[in-house]
Amino acid sequence: MRPTTSKDEIIDRLFELFRQGGFEGVSLADIGRATGLNKSSLYHYFPGGKTDMAAAVIERARAWAGAAVVEPLGRPGPREARIDAMLEAVEALYQGGRRPCLIASMLIGPPDTGLAAAVGAIVRDWLAALTRALVETGAEPVAAGRAATDALARLQGALVLARALGDRQPFEAALAAVRRDLLAA
Amino acid sequence: MRPTTSKDEIIDRLFELFRQGGFEGVSLADIGRATGLNKSSLYHYFPGGKTDMAAAVIERARAWAGAAVVEPLGRPGPREARIDAMLEAVEALYQGGRRPCLIASMLIGPPDTGLAAAVGAIVRDWLAALTRALVETGAEPVAAGRAATDALARLQGALVLARALGDRQPFEAALAAVRRDLLAA
DNA sequence: GTCTATAACGGGATAGAC
């Protein structure tokens, strides 16, 4: 029997759950409900249990960041094209501010299993790619690093505000501000 | 017998726990350990259980924001003095980026009990106070609103990055950037 | 107000049939 739900699809569902609830806020029962799979079936795909599931989700996030952010930022071409490619990916991932960030959610409360470290690696890669793109298009290295950090902080923070206020406007505003400042950096 | 730990002290401990672990990441056992109180004693202070405790912590955060942020921002005087008062309070609260923000932590995963709404109200008050301070010191209202939102987003996001990277530098950088832009707004 | 004890439940995880 072919599985009714592919592992990729399962991880997609898990991604949505964890970004909303964080590691502790999602139970295996929730996951069973969202995937239509029994706990035992889940253990078939993820022998390490919930931690494995979270790790798979973070790995998916890393892959996404590589393909949708790091790679476009590294493409040769004018700065504007690179930045816009990144921002379009960001807008899509966060659905214009309606959906929270997995990175932020996963940093809250997971009993120390290296998940936080994996999240940190994603952020590091993103920062490095953005900094490099700015430098390659004429920015001075130290200023580029600052600008990259500031850009990511603004986006992350805007997602927090958007969630707290129940209004995606802060996120849209942040996208515009980030674009302006990155192009001017 | 006078209680060995005052309710205020208990809430302080709870504050630290919840900001680190979020609502779901903190158990009553953790709380018992941190406060030296038995579960039953905790129920004496917080009949509604964990939700009550979280609500008390959020209320404390609201009181803090009122005293350390809203009030200084509303004091008559030059913009610089008001902004610096706010930023000093922020730096102290977050210990220069070493400690996460309760607001962000509490937005992750709490089963819907109005806690998120209470958190949202704090953010709203803060934004309103900051916007008003900017307007009172010469900014145009729409620009002031944007600048206020941007400032809070940067600070929140910088805390996320600082946690992800295990490095408080992003937070210090954000404080400087926020100060510069708010004074120029 | 604080304790011990325990109830009642849900959590993650496993065994084994099919």
Added chain:
DNA sequence: GTCTATCCCGTTATAGAC
């Protein structure tokens, strides 16, 4: 690969003694 059944533990919460 998916299921049913079950285990064990931690969790929230309550009762009642002191």
